[in-house]
Amino acid sequence: MTTLRTIAIGIRVTLLETLRRRTLWALVALTVIVVLLSGLGFQFLVSETRARGTAELELQLGVSQVLILCAFMFSFILAATAAFIGAPAIAADIESGVLLAILARPVGRGAWLLGRWAGLAIVVAGYGVAAGLGEIAALRVVSGYGPPDPMGAAGTLAAQAIVVMTVTVLLGTRLPAIASGAVAVVLFGLAWGLGVLGGVGSALGVDSLETVGRIVRLAFPSDGLWRATIYALEPNAVIALMTEGRSLRVLQANPFFALTGPGPAFLGWCLAWVAGVLGLAMLSFRRREL
Protein backbone atom coordinates (compact mmCIF):
# COMPACT_ATOMS: atom_id res chain seq x y z
CA MET A 1 0.00 0.00 0.00
CA THR A 2 2.82 2.34 0.91
CA THR A 3 4.53 1.49 -2.37
CA LEU A 4 1.40 2.24 -4.37
CA ARG A 5 0.95 5.52 -2.51
CA THR A 6 4.54 6.50 -3.24
CA ILE A 7 4.10 5.68 -6.92
CA ALA A 8 0.89 7.71 -7.05
CA ILE A 9 2.60 10.69 -5.39
CA GLY A 10 5.52 10.37 -7.83
CA ILE A 11 3.14 10.43 -10.79
CA ARG A 12 1.21 13.40 -9.44
CA VAL A 13 4.36 15.41 -8.74
CA THR A 14 5.77 14.64 -12.17
CA LEU A 15 2.58 15.70 -13.95
CA LEU A 16 2.39 18.88 -11.89
CA GLU A 17 6.05 19.63 -12.57
CA THR A 18 5.57 19.14 -16.29
CA LEU A 19 2.59 21.46 -16.32
CA ARG A 20 4.38 24.11 -14.25
CA ARG A 21 7.58 24.12 -16.25
CA ARG A 22 7.38 26.03 -19.50
CA THR A 23 9.30 23.48 -21.58
CA LEU A 24 6.28 21.35 -22.38
CA TRP A 25 4.12 24.33 -23.23
CA ALA A 26 6.84 25.61 -25.54
CA LEU A 27 6.93 22.22 -27.22
CA VAL A 28 3.17 22.13 -27.56
CA ALA A 29 3.20 25.59 -29.11
CA LEU A 30 5.97 24.60 -31.51
CA THR A 31 4.13 21.40 -32.40
CA VAL A 32 0.99 23.34 -33.22
CA ILE A 33 3.02 25.62 -35.49
CA VAL A 34 4.71 22.62 -37.14
CA VAL A 35 1.37 20.86 -37.68
CA LEU A 36 -0.13 23.98 -39.23
CA LEU A 37 2.87 24.63 -41.47
CA SER A 38 3.17 21.01 -42.56
CA GLY A 39 -0.60 21.01 -43.23
CA LEU A 40 -0.11 23.97 -45.52
CA GLY A 41 2.83 22.19 -47.15
CA PHE A 42 0.76 19.07 -47.74
CA GLN A 43 -2.06 21.15 -49.17
CA PHE A 44 0.37 22.79 -51.57
CA LEU A 45 1.88 19.44 -52.54
CA VAL A 46 -1.50 17.82 -53.13
CA SER A 47 -3.09 20.70 -55.02
CA GLU A 48 -0.03 21.20 -57.25
CA THR A 49 0.36 17.52 -58.14
CA ARG A 50 -3.39 17.05 -58.73
CA ALA A 51 -3.38 20.13 -60.95
CA ARG A 52 -0.68 18.48 -63.03
CA GLY A 53 -2.81 15.38 -63.45
CA THR A 54 -0.64 13.07 -61.44
CA ALA A 55 -2.15 9.63 -60.85
CA GLU A 56 -3.82 9.22 -57.47
CA LEU A 57 -1.62 6.23 -56.57
CA GLU A 58 1.53 8.18 -57.26
CA LEU A 59 0.16 11.06 -55.26
CA GLN A 60 -0.55 8.70 -52.41
CA LEU A 61 3.00 7.38 -52.67
CA GLY A 62 4.40 10.90 -52.58
CA VAL A 63 2.23 12.04 -49.70
CA SER A 64 2.90 8.91 -47.66
CA GLN A 65 6.66 9.33 -48.16
CA VAL A 66 6.54 12.97 -47.09
CA LEU A 67 4.44 11.98 -44.07
CA ILE A 68 7.02 9.34 -43.18
CA LEU A 69 9.74 11.98 -43.48
CA CYS A 70 7.75 14.26 -41.16
CA ALA A 71 7.30 11.37 -38.74
CA PHE A 72 11.03 10.71 -38.91
CA MET A 73 11.84 14.27 -37.94
CA PHE A 74 9.17 14.19 -35.27
CA SER A 75 10.59 10.96 -33.84
CA PHE A 76 13.91 12.75 -33.30
CA ILE A 77 12.19 15.72 -31.71
CA LEU A 78 10.17 13.38 -29.53
CA ALA A 79 13.27 11.40 -28.54
CA ALA A 80 15.09 14.60 -27.62
CA THR A 81 12.05 15.80 -25.69
CA ALA A 82 11.84 12.49 -23.85
CA ALA A 83 15.52 12.68 -22.99
CA PHE A 84 15.47 16.25 -21.77
CA ILE A 85 12.23 15.89 -19.83
CA GLY A 86 13.35 12.55 -18.40
CA ALA A 87 16.90 13.52 -17.49
CA PRO A 88 16.16 15.84 -14.56
CA ALA A 89 13.58 13.54 -12.96
CA ILE A 90 16.13 11.64 -10.91
CA ALA A 91 19.55 13.07 -11.86
CA ALA A 92 18.77 16.75 -11.27
CA ASP A 93 16.95 15.98 -8.05
CA ILE A 94 20.04 14.12 -6.83
CA GLU A 95 22.35 16.95 -7.92
CA SER A 96 20.25 19.71 -6.39
CA GLY A 97 19.57 17.87 -3.13
CA VAL A 98 15.78 17.86 -3.58
CA LEU A 99 15.83 14.08 -3.17
CA LEU A 100 17.46 14.21 0.27
CA ALA A 101 14.33 15.58 1.89
CA ILE A 102 12.09 13.22 -0.11
CA LEU A 103 13.99 10.00 0.52
CA ALA A 104 14.34 10.77 4.22
CA ARG A 105 10.59 10.16 4.31
CA PRO A 106 9.13 6.63 4.44
CA VAL A 107 9.57 6.36 0.70
CA GLY A 108 11.06 3.40 -1.14
CA ARG A 109 13.57 4.45 -3.74
CA GLY A 110 12.32 1.91 -6.25
CA ALA A 111 8.73 3.07 -5.82
CA TRP A 112 9.74 6.71 -6.12
CA LEU A 113 11.63 6.06 -9.36
CA LEU A 114 8.72 4.03 -10.69
CA GLY A 115 6.31 6.88 -9.91
CA ARG A 116 8.53 9.43 -11.62
CA TRP A 117 8.94 7.14 -14.63
CA ALA A 118 5.20 6.49 -14.89
CA GLY A 119 4.47 10.21 -14.73
CA LEU A 120 7.01 10.88 -17.45
CA ALA A 121 5.64 8.01 -19.54
CA ILE A 122 2.16 9.58 -19.36
CA VAL A 123 3.55 12.95 -20.43
CA VAL A 124 5.78 11.62 -23.20
CA ALA A 125 3.25 9.15 -24.56
CA GLY A 126 0.44 11.70 -24.30
CA TYR A 127 2.46 14.32 -26.11
CA GLY A 128 3.70 11.84 -28.74
CA VAL A 129 0.27 10.41 -29.49
CA ALA A 130 -1.45 13.80 -29.51
CA ALA A 131 1.17 15.44 -31.73
CA GLY A 132 1.36 12.42 -34.04
CA LEU A 133 -2.38 12.20 -34.46
CA GLY A 134 -2.56 15.97 -34.90
CA GLU A 135 -0.15 15.80 -37.80
CA ILE A 136 -2.03 12.91 -39.40
CA ALA A 137 -5.35 14.70 -38.90
CA ALA A 138 -3.98 17.85 -40.54
CA LEU A 139 -2.87 15.76 -43.51
CA ARG A 140 -6.25 14.09 -43.80
CA VAL A 141 -8.04 17.43 -43.73
CA VAL A 142 -5.97 18.98 -46.51
CA SER A 143 -5.39 15.96 -48.74
CA GLY A 144 -8.09 13.47 -47.92
CA TYR A 145 -5.30 10.94 -47.50
CA GLY A 146 -5.00 9.03 -44.25
CA PRO A 147 -2.45 6.39 -43.34
CA PRO A 148 -3.83 2.90 -42.69
CA ASP A 149 -3.02 2.77 -38.99
CA PRO A 150 -2.80 6.25 -37.41
CA MET A 151 -2.99 4.94 -33.85
CA GLY A 152 -0.30 2.36 -34.60
CA ALA A 153 1.93 5.09 -36.02
CA ALA A 154 1.38 7.49 -33.13
CA GLY A 155 1.65 4.67 -30.60
CA THR A 156 4.96 3.39 -31.92
CA LEU A 157 6.31 6.94 -32.09
CA ALA A 158 5.37 7.35 -28.44
CA ALA A 159 6.90 3.97 -27.66
CA GLN A 160 10.22 5.13 -29.14
CA ALA A 161 10.10 8.12 -26.85
CA ILE A 162 9.39 5.86 -23.87
CA VAL A 163 12.41 3.74 -24.78
CA VAL A 164 14.59 6.85 -24.83
CA MET A 165 13.05 8.25 -21.66
CA THR A 166 13.54 4.95 -19.80
CA VAL A 167 17.21 4.83 -20.75
CA THR A 168 17.56 8.46 -19.69
CA VAL A 169 16.10 7.64 -16.29
CA LEU A 170 18.49 4.70 -15.93
CA LEU A 171 21.47 6.86 -16.86
CA GLY A 172 20.21 9.58 -14.54
CA THR A 173 20.65 7.32 -11.54
CA ARG A 174 24.41 7.51 -12.12
CA LEU A 175 25.17 10.44 -14.43
CA PRO A 176 24.41 14.15 -14.25
CA ALA A 177 21.17 15.24 -15.93
CA ILE A 178 22.73 16.83 -19.00
CA ALA A 179 24.99 13.84 -19.63
CA SER A 180 22.06 11.42 -19.22
CA GLY A 181 19.93 13.28 -21.75
CA ALA A 182 22.76 13.72 -24.23
CA VAL A 183 23.86 10.08 -24.04
CA ALA A 184 20.28 8.86 -24.50
CA VAL A 185 19.80 11.01 -27.61
CA VAL A 186 23.12 9.79 -29.01
CA LEU A 187 22.09 6.18 -28.36
CA PHE A 188 18.81 6.83 -30.18
CA GLY A 189 20.62 8.29 -33.19
CA LEU A 190 23.19 5.51 -33.12
CA ALA A 191 20.49 2.85 -33.04
CA TRP A 192 18.82 4.43 -36.06
CA GLY A 193 22.12 4.70 -37.94
CA LEU A 194 23.12 1.13 -37.17
CA GLY A 195 19.62 0.00 -38.12
CA VAL A 196 20.08 1.63 -41.53
CA LEU A 197 23.50 -0.01 -41.79
CA GLY A 198 21.89 -3.35 -40.98
CA GLY A 199 19.34 -2.76 -43.77
CA VAL A 200 22.14 -1.94 -46.22
CA GLY A 201 23.90 -5.10 -45.06
CA SER A 202 20.74 -7.08 -45.84
CA ALA A 203 20.45 -5.48 -49.27
CA LEU A 204 24.07 -6.21 -50.10
CA GLY A 205 24.07 -9.65 -48.53
CA VAL A 206 26.68 -8.74 -45.92
CA ASP A 207 25.74 -11.05 -43.08
CA SER A 208 27.84 -9.35 -40.41
CA LEU A 209 26.17 -5.97 -41.02
CA GLU A 210 22.76 -7.58 -41.08
CA THR A 211 23.56 -9.21 -37.72
CA VAL A 212 24.64 -5.85 -36.31
CA GLY A 213 21.30 -4.39 -37.37
CA ARG A 214 19.39 -7.23 -35.72
CA ILE A 215 21.37 -6.98 -32.48
CA VAL A 216 20.96 -3.21 -32.31
CA ARG A 217 17.19 -3.50 -32.81
CA LEU A 218 17.04 -5.85 -29.84
CA ALA A 219 19.54 -4.00 -27.68
CA PHE A 220 17.91 -0.62 -28.26
CA PRO A 221 14.49 -1.20 -29.82
CA SER A 222 13.78 2.36 -30.95
CA ASP A 223 14.84 1.58 -34.52
CA GLY A 224 12.59 -1.48 -34.65
CA LEU A 225 9.75 0.69 -33.39
CA TRP A 226 10.58 3.30 -36.02
CA ARG A 227 10.16 0.60 -38.66
CA ALA A 228 6.78 -0.18 -37.11
CA THR A 229 5.85 3.50 -37.42
CA ILE A 230 6.76 3.46 -41.10
CA TYR A 231 4.69 0.35 -41.68
CA ALA A 232 1.69 1.94 -39.97
CA LEU A 233 2.00 4.96 -42.30
CA GLU A 234 2.27 3.02 -45.56
CA PRO A 235 -0.92 2.21 -47.48
CA ASN A 236 -1.00 -1.32 -48.90
CA ALA A 237 -1.20 0.12 -52.38
CA VAL A 238 2.09 1.93 -51.77
CA ILE A 239 3.75 -1.24 -50.51
CA ALA A 240 2.55 -3.07 -53.61
CA LEU A 241 3.84 -0.27 -55.84
CA MET A 242 7.22 -0.20 -54.10
CA THR A 243 7.71 -3.94 -54.23
CA GLU A 244 6.58 -4.37 -57.80
CA GLY A 245 9.48 -5.68 -59.82
CA ARG A 246 12.01 -4.90 -57.11
CA SER A 247 14.12 -7.24 -55.04
CA LEU A 248 12.83 -7.37 -51.48
CA ARG A 249 16.41 -7.48 -50.19
CA VAL A 250 17.25 -4.22 -51.95
CA LEU A 251 14.17 -2.53 -50.46
CA GLN A 252 15.52 -3.19 -46.97
CA ALA A 253 18.25 -0.63 -47.62
CA ASN A 254 15.58 2.10 -47.73
CA PRO A 255 15.37 3.59 -44.21
CA PHE A 256 11.95 5.03 -45.00
CA PHE A 257 10.30 1.83 -46.11
CA ALA A 258 9.11 -1.18 -44.13
CA LEU A 259 7.94 -4.33 -45.77
CA THR A 260 6.39 -5.87 -42.70
CA GLY A 261 4.92 -4.67 -39.45
CA PRO A 262 6.24 -5.55 -36.01
CA GLY A 263 5.30 -9.00 -34.87
CA PRO A 264 3.88 -9.68 -31.42
CA ALA A 265 7.25 -11.15 -30.44
CA PHE A 266 9.01 -7.85 -31.12
CA LEU A 267 6.35 -5.82 -29.34
CA GLY A 268 6.58 -8.24 -26.41
CA TRP A 269 10.33 -7.83 -26.45
CA CYS A 270 9.92 -4.04 -26.35
CA LEU A 271 7.73 -4.32 -23.27
CA ALA A 272 10.19 -6.69 -21.61
CA TRP A 273 13.07 -4.39 -22.59
CA VAL A 274 11.45 -1.35 -21.01
CA ALA A 275 10.59 -3.38 -17.88
CA GLY A 276 14.16 -4.69 -17.72
CA VAL A 277 15.77 -1.27 -18.10
CA LEU A 278 13.36 0.12 -15.54
CA GLY A 279 14.30 -2.70 -13.17
CA LEU A 280 17.97 -1.89 -13.68
CA ALA A 281 17.25 1.77 -13.00
CA MET A 282 15.49 0.89 -9.74
CA LEU A 283 18.37 -1.34 -8.71
CA SER A 284 20.93 1.30 -9.58
CA PHE A 285 18.98 4.00 -7.76
CA ARG A 286 18.66 1.85 -4.64
CA ARG A 287 22.42 1.51 -4.54
CA ARG A 288 23.16 5.11 -5.33
CA GLU A 289 24.98 7.00 -2.57
CA LEU A 290 23.30 10.28 -1.76
Add this chain to the structure above:
Amino acid sequence: MPEMTSSSGTDRGPAIETHDLAKRYGRTTALAGLTMRVERGEVFGFLGPNGAGKTTSVKLLLGLTPPTGGGGAVLGRPLGDREARRRVGYLPEMFRYQPWMRGREVLAFHAALIDLPRAERPAAAAEALGIVGLADRSDDLVGTYSKGMQQRLGLAVALLGRPELVLLDEPTSALDPLGRTEVRRIIRAARDRGATVFLNSHLLGEVELVCDRVAVVDAGRVVAAGTLDALLGGDGVRLRVTGLDAAARAGLDAFGPHRDEGDWLAFRPFARDRIPELVVAVVAAGGRVHAVEPERATLEERFLGLIGEGRVR
Protein backbone atom coordinates in the same frame (compact mmCIF):
# COMPACT_ATOMS: atom_id res chain seq x y z
CA MET B 1 -3.04 18.97 16.00
CA PRO B 2 -2.44 15.27 16.77
CA GLU B 3 1.19 14.28 16.84
CA MET B 4 2.68 11.41 14.90
CA THR B 5 2.07 8.22 16.79
CA SER B 6 4.69 5.58 17.25
CA SER B 7 4.28 1.87 16.99
CA SER B 8 4.09 -0.07 20.20
CA GLY B 9 7.34 -1.12 21.74
CA THR B 10 9.46 1.60 20.17
CA ASP B 11 8.97 4.34 22.73
CA ARG B 12 11.41 2.88 25.21
CA GLY B 13 15.10 3.48 24.88
CA PRO B 14 17.04 6.30 23.32
CA ALA B 15 16.02 8.34 20.31
CA ILE B 16 19.29 7.51 18.60
CA GLU B 17 21.85 4.89 19.39
CA THR B 18 24.86 3.93 17.29
CA HIS B 19 27.67 1.44 17.76
CA ASP B 20 30.87 1.75 15.78
CA LEU B 21 28.89 3.17 12.88
CA ALA B 22 31.29 3.51 9.98
CA LYS B 23 31.21 4.72 6.41
CA ARG B 24 33.92 4.45 3.81
CA TYR B 25 33.79 5.75 0.26
CA GLY B 26 36.45 3.71 -1.49
CA ARG B 27 39.66 4.54 0.32
CA THR B 28 38.21 7.56 2.07
CA THR B 29 36.91 7.12 5.57
CA ALA B 30 34.01 9.46 6.16
CA LEU B 31 33.08 7.99 9.52
CA ALA B 32 35.52 5.77 11.41
CA GLY B 33 33.29 4.38 14.16
CA LEU B 34 30.58 6.48 15.68
CA THR B 35 29.26 5.38 19.03
CA MET B 36 26.74 7.68 20.65
CA ARG B 37 23.41 7.78 22.41
CA VAL B 38 20.83 10.53 22.19
CA GLU B 39 18.11 10.41 24.81
CA ARG B 40 14.51 11.22 24.10
CA GLY B 41 13.40 14.74 24.69
CA GLU B 42 16.83 16.36 24.64
CA VAL B 43 18.50 18.79 22.29
CA PHE B 44 21.68 17.09 21.24
CA GLY B 45 24.45 19.05 19.59
CA PHE B 46 26.66 17.26 17.14
CA LEU B 47 29.79 19.28 16.66
CA GLY B 48 32.81 18.92 14.50
CA PRO B 49 35.00 20.66 11.98
CA ASN B 50 34.28 20.46 8.26
CA GLY B 51 34.81 16.94 6.97
CA ALA B 52 34.47 15.38 10.42
CA GLY B 53 31.64 13.14 9.27
CA LYS B 54 28.67 15.05 10.68
CA THR B 55 26.52 15.08 7.56
CA THR B 56 27.49 11.50 6.74
CA SER B 57 26.30 10.51 10.22
CA VAL B 58 22.91 12.13 9.65
CA LYS B 59 22.56 10.42 6.27
CA LEU B 60 23.39 7.09 7.87
CA LEU B 61 20.79 7.64 10.58
CA LEU B 62 18.15 8.24 7.91
CA GLY B 63 19.22 5.37 5.70
CA LEU B 64 20.12 7.76 2.89
CA THR B 65 23.42 5.96 2.63
CA PRO B 66 24.23 2.47 3.89
CA PRO B 67 26.90 1.97 6.56
CA THR B 68 30.04 -0.01 5.81
CA GLY B 69 30.39 -1.03 9.45
CA GLY B 70 28.63 -0.98 12.79
CA GLY B 71 24.97 -0.23 13.26
CA GLY B 72 22.41 1.59 15.29
CA ALA B 73 18.80 2.40 15.90
CA VAL B 74 16.58 5.44 15.47
CA LEU B 75 13.44 5.60 17.62
CA GLY B 76 13.98 1.96 18.49
CA ARG B 77 14.13 0.81 14.89
CA PRO B 78 17.06 -0.18 12.67
CA LEU B 79 18.76 2.58 10.70
CA GLY B 80 16.75 3.55 7.63
CA ASP B 81 13.57 1.83 8.83
CA ARG B 82 10.58 3.37 7.07
CA GLU B 83 8.29 3.41 10.09
CA ALA B 84 10.94 5.31 12.03
CA ARG B 85 11.40 7.73 9.13
CA ARG B 86 7.72 8.55 9.28
CA ARG B 87 8.32 9.97 12.74
CA VAL B 88 11.48 11.88 11.86
CA GLY B 89 11.75 15.39 10.47
CA TYR B 90 14.89 16.30 8.56
CA LEU B 91 16.42 19.52 7.33
CA PRO B 92 19.33 18.65 5.05
CA GLU B 93 22.46 20.75 4.94
CA MET B 94 21.87 21.06 1.19
CA PHE B 95 18.30 22.27 1.51
CA ARG B 96 16.56 22.45 -1.85
CA TYR B 97 12.86 22.17 -2.57
CA GLN B 98 11.01 22.06 -5.85
CA PRO B 99 11.27 25.62 -7.19
CA TRP B 100 8.10 25.18 -9.24
CA MET B 101 5.99 24.39 -6.17
CA ARG B 102 4.37 26.93 -3.89
CA GLY B 103 5.46 26.91 -0.28
CA ARG B 104 2.25 25.33 0.93
CA GLU B 105 2.45 22.72 -1.83
CA VAL B 106 5.87 21.61 -0.60
CA LEU B 107 4.34 21.07 2.82
CA ALA B 108 1.31 19.28 1.35
CA PHE B 109 3.67 17.08 -0.67
CA HIS B 110 5.64 16.09 2.43
CA ALA B 111 2.43 15.59 4.40
CA ALA B 112 1.42 13.08 1.74
CA LEU B 113 4.82 11.39 1.91
CA ILE B 114 4.47 10.80 5.64
CA ASP B 115 0.84 9.81 5.14
CA LEU B 116 -0.67 12.37 7.47
CA PRO B 117 -4.46 11.97 7.45
CA ARG B 118 -5.82 14.12 4.61
CA ALA B 119 -8.08 16.14 6.86
CA GLU B 120 -5.13 17.18 9.01
CA ARG B 121 -2.77 18.19 6.23
CA PRO B 122 -3.84 21.81 5.70
CA ALA B 123 -3.69 22.57 9.42
CA ALA B 124 -0.35 20.79 9.81
CA ALA B 125 1.12 22.71 6.87
CA ALA B 126 -0.23 26.02 8.16
CA GLU B 127 1.18 25.33 11.62
CA ALA B 128 4.65 24.48 10.30
CA LEU B 129 4.72 27.50 7.99
CA GLY B 130 3.53 29.71 10.83
CA ILE B 131 6.28 28.47 13.16
CA VAL B 132 9.01 29.48 10.70
CA GLY B 133 7.33 32.77 9.75
CA LEU B 134 6.43 31.87 6.17
CA ALA B 135 2.66 31.91 6.48
CA ASP B 136 2.32 35.06 4.39
CA ARG B 137 4.54 33.68 1.61
CA SER B 138 2.98 30.24 1.44
CA ASP B 139 1.30 30.93 -1.91
CA ASP B 140 4.53 32.04 -3.57
CA LEU B 141 6.65 29.78 -5.71
CA VAL B 142 9.68 28.39 -3.88
CA GLY B 143 11.80 29.58 -6.78
CA THR B 144 11.07 33.15 -5.72
CA TYR B 145 12.23 32.55 -2.11
CA SER B 146 15.54 33.90 -0.85
CA LYS B 147 18.08 31.38 0.42
CA GLY B 148 17.14 32.19 3.99
CA MET B 149 13.46 31.67 3.23
CA GLN B 150 14.23 28.34 1.60
CA GLN B 151 16.02 27.28 4.75
CA ARG B 152 13.01 28.36 6.79
CA LEU B 153 10.84 26.31 4.45
CA GLY B 154 13.15 23.34 5.06
CA LEU B 155 12.72 23.85 8.77
CA ALA B 156 8.94 23.88 8.30
CA VAL B 157 9.20 20.63 6.36
CA ALA B 158 11.28 19.14 9.17
CA LEU B 159 8.74 20.21 11.80
CA LEU B 160 5.69 19.13 9.78
CA GLY B 161 3.37 16.85 11.72
CA ARG B 162 5.29 17.32 14.98
CA PRO B 163 7.81 14.53 14.53
CA GLU B 164 9.31 12.71 17.51
CA LEU B 165 12.84 13.30 16.28
CA VAL B 166 14.03 16.35 14.35
CA LEU B 167 17.38 16.13 12.59
CA LEU B 168 18.70 19.56 11.69
CA ASP B 169 21.85 19.71 9.62
CA GLU B 170 23.33 23.21 9.88
CA PRO B 171 19.86 24.78 10.22
CA THR B 172 21.01 28.40 10.34
CA SER B 173 23.68 28.46 7.65
CA ALA B 174 21.62 30.83 5.48
CA LEU B 175 19.99 32.88 8.20
CA ASP B 176 20.77 36.32 9.58
CA PRO B 177 21.29 36.82 13.35
CA LEU B 178 17.59 37.47 13.85
CA GLY B 179 16.74 34.26 12.01
CA ARG B 180 19.24 32.34 14.11
CA THR B 181 17.66 33.56 17.31
CA GLU B 182 14.30 32.51 15.91
CA VAL B 183 15.62 29.03 15.14
CA ARG B 184 16.87 28.65 18.70
CA ARG B 185 13.39 29.51 19.91
CA ILE B 186 11.90 26.97 17.52
CA ILE B 187 14.30 24.27 18.70
CA ARG B 188 13.47 24.93 22.34
CA ALA B 189 9.75 24.85 21.53
CA ALA B 190 10.19 21.48 19.82
CA ARG B 191 11.97 20.14 22.90
CA ASP B 192 9.26 21.56 25.15
CA ARG B 193 6.62 19.56 23.34
CA GLY B 194 8.69 16.42 23.89
CA ALA B 195 10.58 16.08 20.62
CA THR B 196 14.21 15.09 20.44
CA VAL B 197 16.32 17.51 18.41
CA PHE B 198 19.59 16.43 16.87
CA LEU B 199 21.43 19.59 15.92
CA ASN B 200 24.32 19.16 13.56
CA SER B 201 26.35 22.34 13.52
CA HIS B 202 29.73 23.89 13.56
CA LEU B 203 28.35 27.13 15.00
CA LEU B 204 29.53 26.61 18.55
CA GLY B 205 27.74 29.59 20.05
CA GLU B 206 24.47 28.32 18.68
CA VAL B 207 25.01 24.86 20.13
CA GLU B 208 26.10 26.26 23.48
CA LEU B 209 22.92 28.29 23.77
CA VAL B 210 20.43 25.60 22.96
CA CYS B 211 21.82 22.10 23.54
CA ASP B 212 21.44 19.91 26.61
CA ARG B 213 24.20 17.56 25.61
CA VAL B 214 26.80 17.56 22.88
CA ALA B 215 29.17 15.22 21.12
CA VAL B 216 32.28 16.46 19.42
CA VAL B 217 33.27 14.45 16.40
CA ASP B 218 36.57 14.68 14.60
CA ALA B 219 37.98 12.55 11.81
CA GLY B 220 34.93 10.34 11.99
CA ARG B 221 35.06 9.58 15.72
CA VAL B 222 33.46 11.04 18.82
CA VAL B 223 36.28 12.68 20.77
CA ALA B 224 34.11 13.95 23.62
CA ALA B 225 30.49 13.74 24.68
CA GLY B 226 28.35 14.77 27.58
CA THR B 227 26.48 17.65 29.09
CA LEU B 228 27.86 21.10 28.39
CA ASP B 229 28.90 21.47 32.03
CA ALA B 230 30.78 18.21 31.96
CA LEU B 231 32.38 19.03 28.66
CA LEU B 232 33.40 22.53 29.67
CA GLY B 233 34.78 21.36 33.00
CA GLY B 234 32.46 23.54 35.07
CA ASP B 235 33.01 27.11 36.27
CA GLY B 236 36.34 28.64 37.17
CA VAL B 237 37.71 31.80 38.72
CA ARG B 238 40.75 34.02 38.13
CA LEU B 239 42.27 36.20 40.83
CA ARG B 240 44.80 38.97 40.37
CA VAL B 241 46.97 38.59 43.44
CA THR B 242 50.21 40.16 44.70
CA GLY B 243 52.25 39.50 47.80
CA LEU B 244 51.97 35.72 47.77
CA ASP B 245 55.16 33.70 47.77
CA ALA B 246 55.44 30.23 46.28
CA ALA B 247 54.76 28.49 49.57
CA ALA B 248 51.63 30.55 50.17
CA ARG B 249 50.44 29.82 46.65
CA ALA B 250 51.00 26.10 47.23
CA GLY B 251 48.91 26.45 50.34
CA LEU B 252 45.91 27.20 48.16
CA ASP B 253 45.93 23.62 46.80
CA ALA B 254 43.03 22.87 49.10
CA PHE B 255 40.82 24.87 46.71
CA GLY B 256 41.64 22.52 43.87
CA PRO B 257 43.93 22.57 40.86
CA HIS B 258 45.10 26.03 39.90
CA ARG B 259 47.33 27.58 37.32
CA ASP B 260 49.92 30.23 38.11
CA GLU B 261 49.77 32.97 35.46
CA GLY B 262 52.10 35.52 37.02
CA ASP B 263 49.92 38.06 38.80
CA TRP B 264 46.93 35.87 38.11
CA LEU B 265 45.86 32.60 39.69
CA ALA B 266 43.32 30.55 37.76
CA PHE B 267 41.22 27.86 39.49
CA ARG B 268 39.25 25.38 37.40
CA PRO B 269 36.96 23.73 38.18
CA PHE B 270 35.80 25.99 40.95
CA ALA B 271 32.41 26.37 42.57
CA ARG B 272 31.45 30.02 42.46
CA ASP B 273 29.96 30.00 45.96
CA ARG B 274 33.45 29.36 47.34
CA ILE B 275 34.91 32.59 45.89
CA PRO B 276 34.58 34.58 49.18
CA GLU B 277 36.25 31.74 51.04
CA LEU B 278 39.13 31.75 48.54
CA VAL B 279 39.58 35.51 48.80
CA VAL B 280 39.72 35.26 52.62
CA ALA B 281 42.35 32.49 52.36
CA VAL B 282 44.49 34.55 49.99
CA VAL B 283 44.36 37.58 52.27
CA ALA B 284 45.07 35.41 55.32
CA ALA B 285 48.18 34.07 53.57
CA GLY B 286 49.45 37.66 53.17
CA GLY B 287 48.28 38.27 49.64
CA ARG B 288 46.45 41.29 48.25
CA VAL B 289 43.51 40.68 45.93
CA HIS B 290 43.22 43.24 43.12
CA ALA B 291 40.61 41.55 40.95
CA VAL B 292 38.30 38.55 40.95
CA GLU B 293 36.96 37.26 37.63
CA PRO B 294 34.53 34.34 37.65
CA GLU B 295 34.90 32.58 34.33
CA ARG B 296 33.58 29.76 32.29
CA ALA B 297 35.37 28.08 29.40
CA THR B 298 33.54 28.62 26.16
CA LEU B 299 32.57 25.74 24.01
CA GLU B 300 34.81 27.22 21.37
CA GLU B 301 37.86 26.96 23.64
CA ARG B 302 36.98 23.41 24.59
CA PHE B 303 36.25 22.51 20.99
CA LEU B 304 39.51 23.94 19.73
CA GLY B 305 41.31 22.11 22.53
CA LEU B 306 39.68 18.81 21.63
CA ILE B 307 40.23 19.15 17.91
CA GLY B 308 43.79 20.38 18.53
CA GLU B 309 44.50 17.31 20.68
CA GLY B 310 43.13 15.12 17.96
CA ARG B 311 45.33 16.75 15.34
CA VAL B 312 48.47 16.36 17.53
CA ARG B 313 47.70 12.70 18.07
